[in-house]
Amino acid sequence: MAFETFSLTIDNYIAGVTFNRPERANALNQKAWEEMKAIFEELDERDDVRVIILSGSGRHFCAGIDLELLMQVAQSAQKCEGRKREKLRRQVLELQAPINAIEQCSKPVIAAIHGGCIGGGVDIISACDMRYCTDDAFFTIKEIDMGMVADLGTLQRLPKIIAPGIAREMAYTGRQVAGREAERIGLANRSFADADTMQSEVLRIAQSIAAKSPLSIRGTKAILNHSRDHSVADGLDYMATWNAAMLLSNDLMEAFQAKMQKRDAVFL
Incomplete structure (x- = not known):
């Protein structure tokens, strides 16, 4: 399959899924959300895939939801206030669905993170099985600085990955957590000096998983x-x-x- 906002490779039972909007720091527009759901639902069914590596092209892993899409979600032509809220709820659930598809995919998903993992990017990695990053990577629950409550899974999943107090600190302050700290608090399994070293180690781990039953x-x-x-x-x-x-x-x-x-x- 060909995608506009992702690249997909499959080799020796390992699927490489890459965010491919580097000019927008891999911010996800409507097409990207639709494609992400389709990709993970397809990989779930494929017998030639046993493990998935999720990464980003360009300088950053993922800047979360595209602001243009966020503005579209916030606007509504509905005159009835009840129907307007009903539609907004449905839109939030539709944005949650692609991230749920990562968690619900029967194959382990390994996130390989460099640069920024911002807002919706944290929602996405929280749904992955394992996370590895570079020392210069940074993680931030940016929604708090936009006058929002993070609504795509971070607040539900992150406190089950790291200490609840640290998760709350990140959610309340929006501060950046760098790679070495991410490893220390358990957000990342390991942090590496550079992207090449990280990708090499992540591939080794993926190969080990792919060789199992x-x-x-x-x-x-x-x-x-x-x-x-x-x-x-x-x-x-x-x-x-x-x-x-x-x-x-x-x-x-x-x-x-x-x-x-x-x-x-x-x-x-």
């Missing part, structure tokens, strides 16, 4: 997401049901045989 990787993501949002007891009960359905697989047999034969497992 794809059924097990997808199941692990599903269980982790479920466990995050439920009690331990509910999570264990769900886990038992999941493995009752998924445990006895060809992947399990291949993993055992490969170990006995002292070779690398090959999963279909």
Whole structure:
């Protein structure tokens, strides 16, 4: 598929999804939101994709929502106040949907972040499985400086990634968190001196994931997401049901045989 606002590559079970509006610091217009949803829904279904790397072209990872689109959302020709608010609510849900598609994608999504990760960019990386960045990257919940409440997932997901107090500090102040601090507070798994080093390490991690049982990787993501949002007891009960359905697989047999034969497992 060809996209206007993203580039997509697939090689050796690894999909590379890249924001491709460098002239606008990868700010996302209406087309970009639509394409992001379509991309992650498609990659979820593809058997030739086992892991996804999300990155940005140009100087920045992503500057969030394009201001022109934000102004369009804020305007309405509706005369009825109730219908105006109903439409606005629907528009917010439509903007949330592409980010939800990242979280709901059954394949792990790794964010490789350089430069600015601003506003909606933080919403997006909060929905990813893992985050890696460069030392000169910076993260900011910019909505507070625009007289807004961040509404696309940051306030729901970030306090489950980093300490709630730090998440609140970022949300209340809008201050920039640089790469080294992002690593220290757990927002980034690791921070690297430069983009080339980061991309090399992220690719190595993606290759390691792609070599595992794809059924097990997808199941692990599903269980982790479920466990995050439920009690331990509910999570264990769900886990038992999941493995009752998924445990006895060809992947399990291949993993055992490969170990006995002292070779690398090959999963279909």
